[in-house]
Amino acid sequence: MNSEFIIFGLTCVVLAVLAVGAILVPLWRGPSDEAAEDTDIDIYRDQLLEVDRDLARGVLDEAEAERTRTEVSRRLLTADSNARAAATRAPQRVSHAVALALAAALIAGAGGLYWELGAAGYGDVPRATRIAIAEERRANRPSQLEKEAESPEFDSISLAEPETAEILQALRAAAFERAEEVQAWAYLAQVEASVGNMQRAARAQERTIALLGDAVTEADYVRLLDFLVIGTQGYVSPEAETITVRILQNNPESTPALYYAGLLYAQNDRPDRAFNFWRNVVENGEKDTMYWDFAAGQISDVAAQLGMDYALPEQRGPSNADLEAAEDMTPEERQQMIQGMVGQLADRLASEGGPPQDWARLISSLAVLGENDTALTVLNEAETIFGADIQAVQIVRRAAQEAGLIE
Incomplete structure (x- = not known):
């Protein structure tokens, strides 16, 4: 048990004692001392008698005596009313039981909340430390092939329609027979993806891009990004990150690349960067695309992690x-x-x-x-x-x- 946890525990105990004390003390003390109230009543009665004696001795005239009697009588009635109110208060044992019940409920409630929301023994994690941990996690995360190996893909050709399966078999044969033909690999990537073989589609698309050389387009890279990410159940690998960066270098407003960049940082505990990328998508990106829909559906979550209440921009303009x-x-x-x-x-x-x-x-x-x-x-x-x-x-x-x- 480290010293930080001991200090935290002692702080919780002190705060709990103070909170319980604030409830127990008033209820535990009970009503005021009845003897003191009786003493007040006796004093006021003696004062009334003293007024009569002073009037008889001539110390007070009739008007002064009447004013004094009125004031003393008022105080006597107040003291008597207080005494009656004290007599109707709850019994001492009931007050003690209520005080103990409230104290127990307070401690149990605080303990329950901490059990649900707290993290015992979790030390302070400053922002700089969190960022360093996130960057280390991003730098050391699994590669594309390592992630694919964790969930090997079943060849869906057996589930495809007979005609599609026949076409796919022919394209596989053509691609390997004519290994330098771009179109064969491009068609193979599309058909593999159409039957759900995303990992196979990614390999075919990688070969397509390699053969295209300088003729490769942004659409080719985006297609590869889709295959890579979908093939690992939404995971953005270092290889996918490299492609994303390449697209953004040529087109900083590319909606697919901005979305995948945000997804990368959302997966590596950097909601601040994820929010900035997805905000660009939802506020300035191409609507009616899956990337816009995905960003719009997730940006509120990363905004909440940043303590922000973000709402999607309204559609403005002429109807x-x-x-x-x-x-x-x-x-x-x-x-x-x-x-x-x-x-x-x-x-x-x-x-x-x-x-x-x-x-x-x-x-x-x-x-x-x-x-x-x-x-x-x-x-x-x-x-x-x-x-x-x-x-x-x-x-x-x-x-x-x-x-x-x-x-």
């Missing part, structure tokens, strides 16, 4: 009804409608703020309307607001560049 109505408008009416929508967006951002995509949309819209000076003012304001968020600043600046406002 279908607005677009249909615009078709019947004159150019002047259509221009007024656009200006109204831009004005509403500007008002909302000024009062409530919003994600960088909304600021970028406002900058682009103002530029389309020819209000370049206003668009530049909005750009400066957005850069001030998102100054510490490099990705957000890049989004608004890209909108300004595309609108021809800045170089």
Whole structure:
């Protein structure tokens, strides 16, 4: 048993004693001493008699005596009322039983909560230490082939439709007979994946990419990423990470690569980085893709680990009804409608703020309307607001560049 655990245990005991004491002491003391209350009543009665004696001796006149009697009588009634209230209090044994029951419930409740939520003996883990542990875990995690070996894949050709199985057999033979033919391996990868042989599909796709050389495209790498990750039940291996980095180097806004980068860090205890990647996906990525759906479904979990209450960005912009109505408008009416929508967006951002995509949309819209000076003012304001968020600043600046406002 280490010293940290002993200190923690003593601290818990002291806090428990203080909390129990705060409950026990008032209930344990019971009612005030009845003898003291009787003494007050006797004193007030003696004072009434003393008033009569002072009146008889001429020390007090009739008016002063009456005022004194009234005040002393009031105090006497108060003391008598207090004595009656004390007589109706709960018996001492009942108070003691209630106090003990509350103390036991407090200790049991605190112990139960710690048993459920606590971690006895778990030491302090500063942020820098957690990051170092996460990076070490990421650096030493299993390779793609090691992870695949943990869950060997059953050849699903026997479960495929007869025609598909025949095609797959022919493609396997063709790929090995014509080992340098790119198309044979590309077709083989697709058909292997279609029957659920993701590990076999990954090997065929790797061969395809090797044969393509400089002609390889982002889509080829994304297809390989899908096969690698699905083939290991969602695990992002070092090999998959290398491909992800390569895609992002060429296309920093690639939705599939951003998703897999976020998944990598989510699996290695880095919710901060996972959140940043997935936030880019859900706020700026291609919707109606599985990568967007996956990121949208998981970003709340990593946000909760960071103590954030993140909500997916709302769909903003003209509705279908607005677009249909615009078709019947004159150019002047259509221009007024656009200006109204831009004005509403500007008002909302000024009062409530919003994600960088909304600021970028406002900058682009103002530029389309020819209000370049206003668009530049909005750009400066957005850069001030998102100054510490490099990705957000890049989004608004890209909108300004595309609108021809800045170089």
